[in-house]
Amino acid sequence: MSLLAALPTGEERDKLLASVISGDRLAGVAWQEQAAQLEPEESLATRATCVGSNYRIDGQKRWCSPGTGSDGWLVSAASGADATIWWVPASSDGLVIEKEHRVDGSSCARLSMTNVQVPASFRLATGEEALAALRRANDTTRVAQAAELLGVARAAFEMTLEYLKTRVQFGKPIGANQSLQHRMVDAYIRIELAAACLRESIAEADAVPDRLRSVASRAKARCLNTALHVTRLAVQLHGAVGFTDEYDLGLFLKRSLQHASWLGSEAAMLSRFHEESLPLPSQHALIGDHPEDVVAPPDRDWARMSESSFRRMVRSFLRRNYPEHLRHPTHRLRWHECKEWYLTLSREGWLAPAWPHEHGGMGLPGDKLLAYMEEMEDYGAARLPDQGVVNLGPVLIRFGTAEQQHEYLPRILSGEHIWCQGYSEPNAGSDLASLRTEAILDGDAFVVNGQKIWTTLAQDATHIFALVRTDKSGKKQEGISFLLVDLKSPGVSVRPIRNIAGDEEFCEVFFDNVRVPYRNLVGELHGGWKIAKSLLGFERLFVGSPKTAQYAMSLLRQVAETRRLFDDKAFLARYAQLEIDVADLKALYGEFAEMVKRGSEIPASISILKIWASETYTAITRFIFESCEEEGGSLKMPDCSIDTVNAIPPLINAMITTVYAGSNEIQRNILSKAVLHLPG
Numbered sequence: 001m002s003l004l005a006a007l008p009t010g011e012e013r014d015k016l017l018a019s020v021i022s023g024d025r026l027a028g029v030a031w032q033e034q035a036a037q038l039e040p041e042e043s044l045a046t047r048a049t050c051v052g053s054n055y056r057i058d059g060q061k062r063w064c065s066p067g068t069g070s071d072g073w074l075v076s077a078a079s080g081a082d083a084t085i086w087w088v089p090a091s092s093d094g095l096v097i098e099k100e101h102r103v104d105g106s107s108c109a110r111l112s113m114t115n116v117q118v119p120a121s122f123r124l125a126t127g128e129e130a131l132a133a134l135r136r137a138n139d140t141t142r143v144a145q146a147a148e149l150l151g152v153a154r155a156a157f158e159m160t161l162e163y164l165k166t167r168v169q170f171g172k173p174i175g176a177n178q179s180l181q182h183r184m185v186d187a188y189i190r191i192e193l194a195a196a197c198l199r200e201s202i203a204e205a206d207a208v209p210d211r212l213r214s215v216a217s218r219a220k221a222r223c224l225n226t227a228l229h230v231t232r233l234a235v236q237l238h239g240a241v242g243f244t245d246e247y248d249l250g251l252f253l254k255r256s257l258q259h260a261s262w263l264g265s266e267a268a269m270l271s272r273f274h275e276e277s278l279p280l281p282s283q284h285a286l287i288g289d290h291p292e293d294v295v296a297p298p299d300r301d302w303a304r305m306s307e308s309s310f311r312r313m314v315r316s317f318l319r320r321n322y323p324e325h326l327r328h329p330t331h332r333l334r335w336h337e338c339k340e341w342y343l344t345l346s347r348e349g350w351l352a353p354a355w356p357h358e359h360g361g362m363g364l365p366g367d368k369l370l371a372y373m374e375e376m377e378d379y380g381a382a383r384l385p386d387q388g389v390v391n392l393g394p395v396l397i398r399f400g401t402a403e404q405q406h407e408y409l410p411r412i413l414s415g416e417h418i419w420c421q422g423y424s425e426p427n428a429g430s431d432l433a434s435l436r437t438e439a440i441l442d443g444d445a446f447v448v449n450g451q452k453i454w455t456t457l458a459q460d461a462t463h464i465f466a467l468v469r470t471d472k473s474g475k476k477q478e479g480i481s482f483l484l485v486d487l488k489s490p491g492v493s494v495r496p497i498r499n500i501a502g503d504e505e506f507c508e509v510f511f512d513n514v515r516v517p518y519r520n521l522v523g524e525l526h527g528g529w530k531i532a533k534s535l536l537g538f539e540r541l542f543v544g545s546p547k548t549a550q551y552a553m554s555l556l557r558q559v560a561e562t563r564r565l566f567d568d569k570a571f572l573a574r575y576a577q578l579e580i581d582v583a584d585l586k587a588l589y590g591e592f593a594e595m596v597k598r599g600s601e602i603p604a605s606i607s608i609l610k611i612w613a614s615e616t617y618t619a620i621t622r623f624i625f626e627s628c629e630e631e632g633g634s635l636k637m638p639d640c641s642i643d644t645v646n647a648i649p650p651l652i653n654a655m656i657t658t659v660y661a662g663s664n665e666i667q668r669n670i671l672s673k674a675v676l677h678l679p680g
């Protein structure tokens, strides 16, 4: 049907199409002649030769669909120098149809044609029109294959999830084992990624029909990889029962194998995608490359601006004000390096994009906030010491007293107070609620004793907001309070810790009988856990942003071009995979970002973004390093040639992303409990 629809309109073609649509006729497609043939023009040995008023067709076709029952075939053949497509009735003399059985129980046909006579009117297309119709039909079929593969993966996954909840071994459901939970979460991530990829591919093919080849390749590669992975995992996690023919899992597995061995393997689809795809431009690169200046509206009514002019405005601002030498810094900037930029943003009233106007923020609605963050990242603007702006400010606005808001918010904006975050302790990392730094009430002050660790840039900070234990009697989450501490208070000491990159980026902070006024308690006494949790949703969207991975891909391209690696097939295969991983991350991110824009609640499944973004980034940086060979191990000076990619900083930076903001293992635990509802 999709081939008939793609053919140019004509009497015979229109009649055929109508009878196929009405169900009166079944038309098969016969174009392929060799294994691994992806395009119709790669092999066209079948010939159509003019004999009087008829044409004779001679040749062989393989893997024709359907295997049985078709009333005739749409056959491609070379006629002179042109490709052509013919309608060949199944009853034609000289046509031999042999049925071939496929792994999933379906069938296809092998067609042998010897002196098959057809009238000239049965020629349905010639030349480029014929080839284009075949290509289009095949790519449409690939998109349909992708959709079916996604369905297959989902069905196998659901069966397995159910099984893990009910099958008991060692006295508990097998789904209570963390190793199985994490494998299921990884399968779930692949499925969600494939779904986002497919949705985006279909939308893109609709919007830009010329992109069908590329989007079909991408969608099939992703969905095939997912289905093969999930169906195999499903058999494994079912044990022996998964291996029985009485169970549907075998069908799902074999259907995936059928699609894997028809119309292109995953590897073939990857390289086809790569041939077609241009370097991934950022969604708004066109705006950013030659922006005309757009200034902020005097009334700062951002909601009235269109998203594109808002983005242009942010870009113009960055071009005018952001120090060029600080773009895409290779380390976390210290205060003395970024103070000027902080103060520039502060003067402009742009330091706190999410805070409301009345507290000195920009008061951006969800869509503009996202655009602001994306533009900053795209431009390579450095992350500032932003704990005050990003974390504490929103906490004070929501939970703080009027006095606290009055005292602290303006000083965050002016840069007078620089805050750091004191949550983690030597024995409270992932299990943060087991923290022990103690705050005991003594008159009008708390007396704080204990130690915080991994406190980012505490040596540059003036204040710390800390989670402290104020009650040991009940559940550990219920005895925690949120306290504001001036780092100049007697009894506080800060010791920087050098990280593996050689930078002093985080610190230990010790509290030795530090007196903290009671008025520095935020929210209720023992109510700190609720405050800490309130910050999580939005943070997970930002740590799941594709920008870092996209930037790393641009570094990888730079390395590949300098070292001429695009000529190397092994390099290309891995490169194309990463390119697809980033494209699909972007699609998935876009869907969560839409929720933020609409003001919907962010679901727990957002953890998949953090996992995929950080692990994709990690894989790219590893590849950059490997691709640099000996150069990769050289420590480059900051002033070295900009043509030379410094491979170490991104590699090390990527390691952090899988640990902080809730390690990836903890994110997998969250997904397995809160989303997949696997037993504890």
Ligand SMILES: Cc1cc2nc3c(=O)[nH]c(=O)nc-3n(C[C@H](O)[C@H](O)[C@H](O)COP(=O)(O)OP(=O)(O)OC[C@H]3O[C@@H](n4cnc5c(N)ncnc54)[C@H](O)[C@@H]3O)c2cc1C
Pocket (backbone or CB within 6 Å): 420, 421, 422, 423, 424, 428, 429, 430, 431, 453, 454, 455, 456, 506, 656, 659, 660, 661, 662, 663, 664, 665, 666, 669
């Ligand atoms: C660069 C950087 C900056 C940081 N900045 C700050 C900061 O400013 N303020 C702050 O308070 N903290 C900060 N942190 C600390 C960060 O929040 C913690 O590192 C993180 O919560 C993990 O805790 P941990 O390091 O103690 O690891 P652990 O919790 O000891 O974990 C060790 C390993 O075990 C795994 N693991 C632990 N529990 C489980 C489980 N139940 N199931 C499966 N696997 C598990 C973890 O995933 C990890 O791989 C920072 C960390 C880094 C790396």
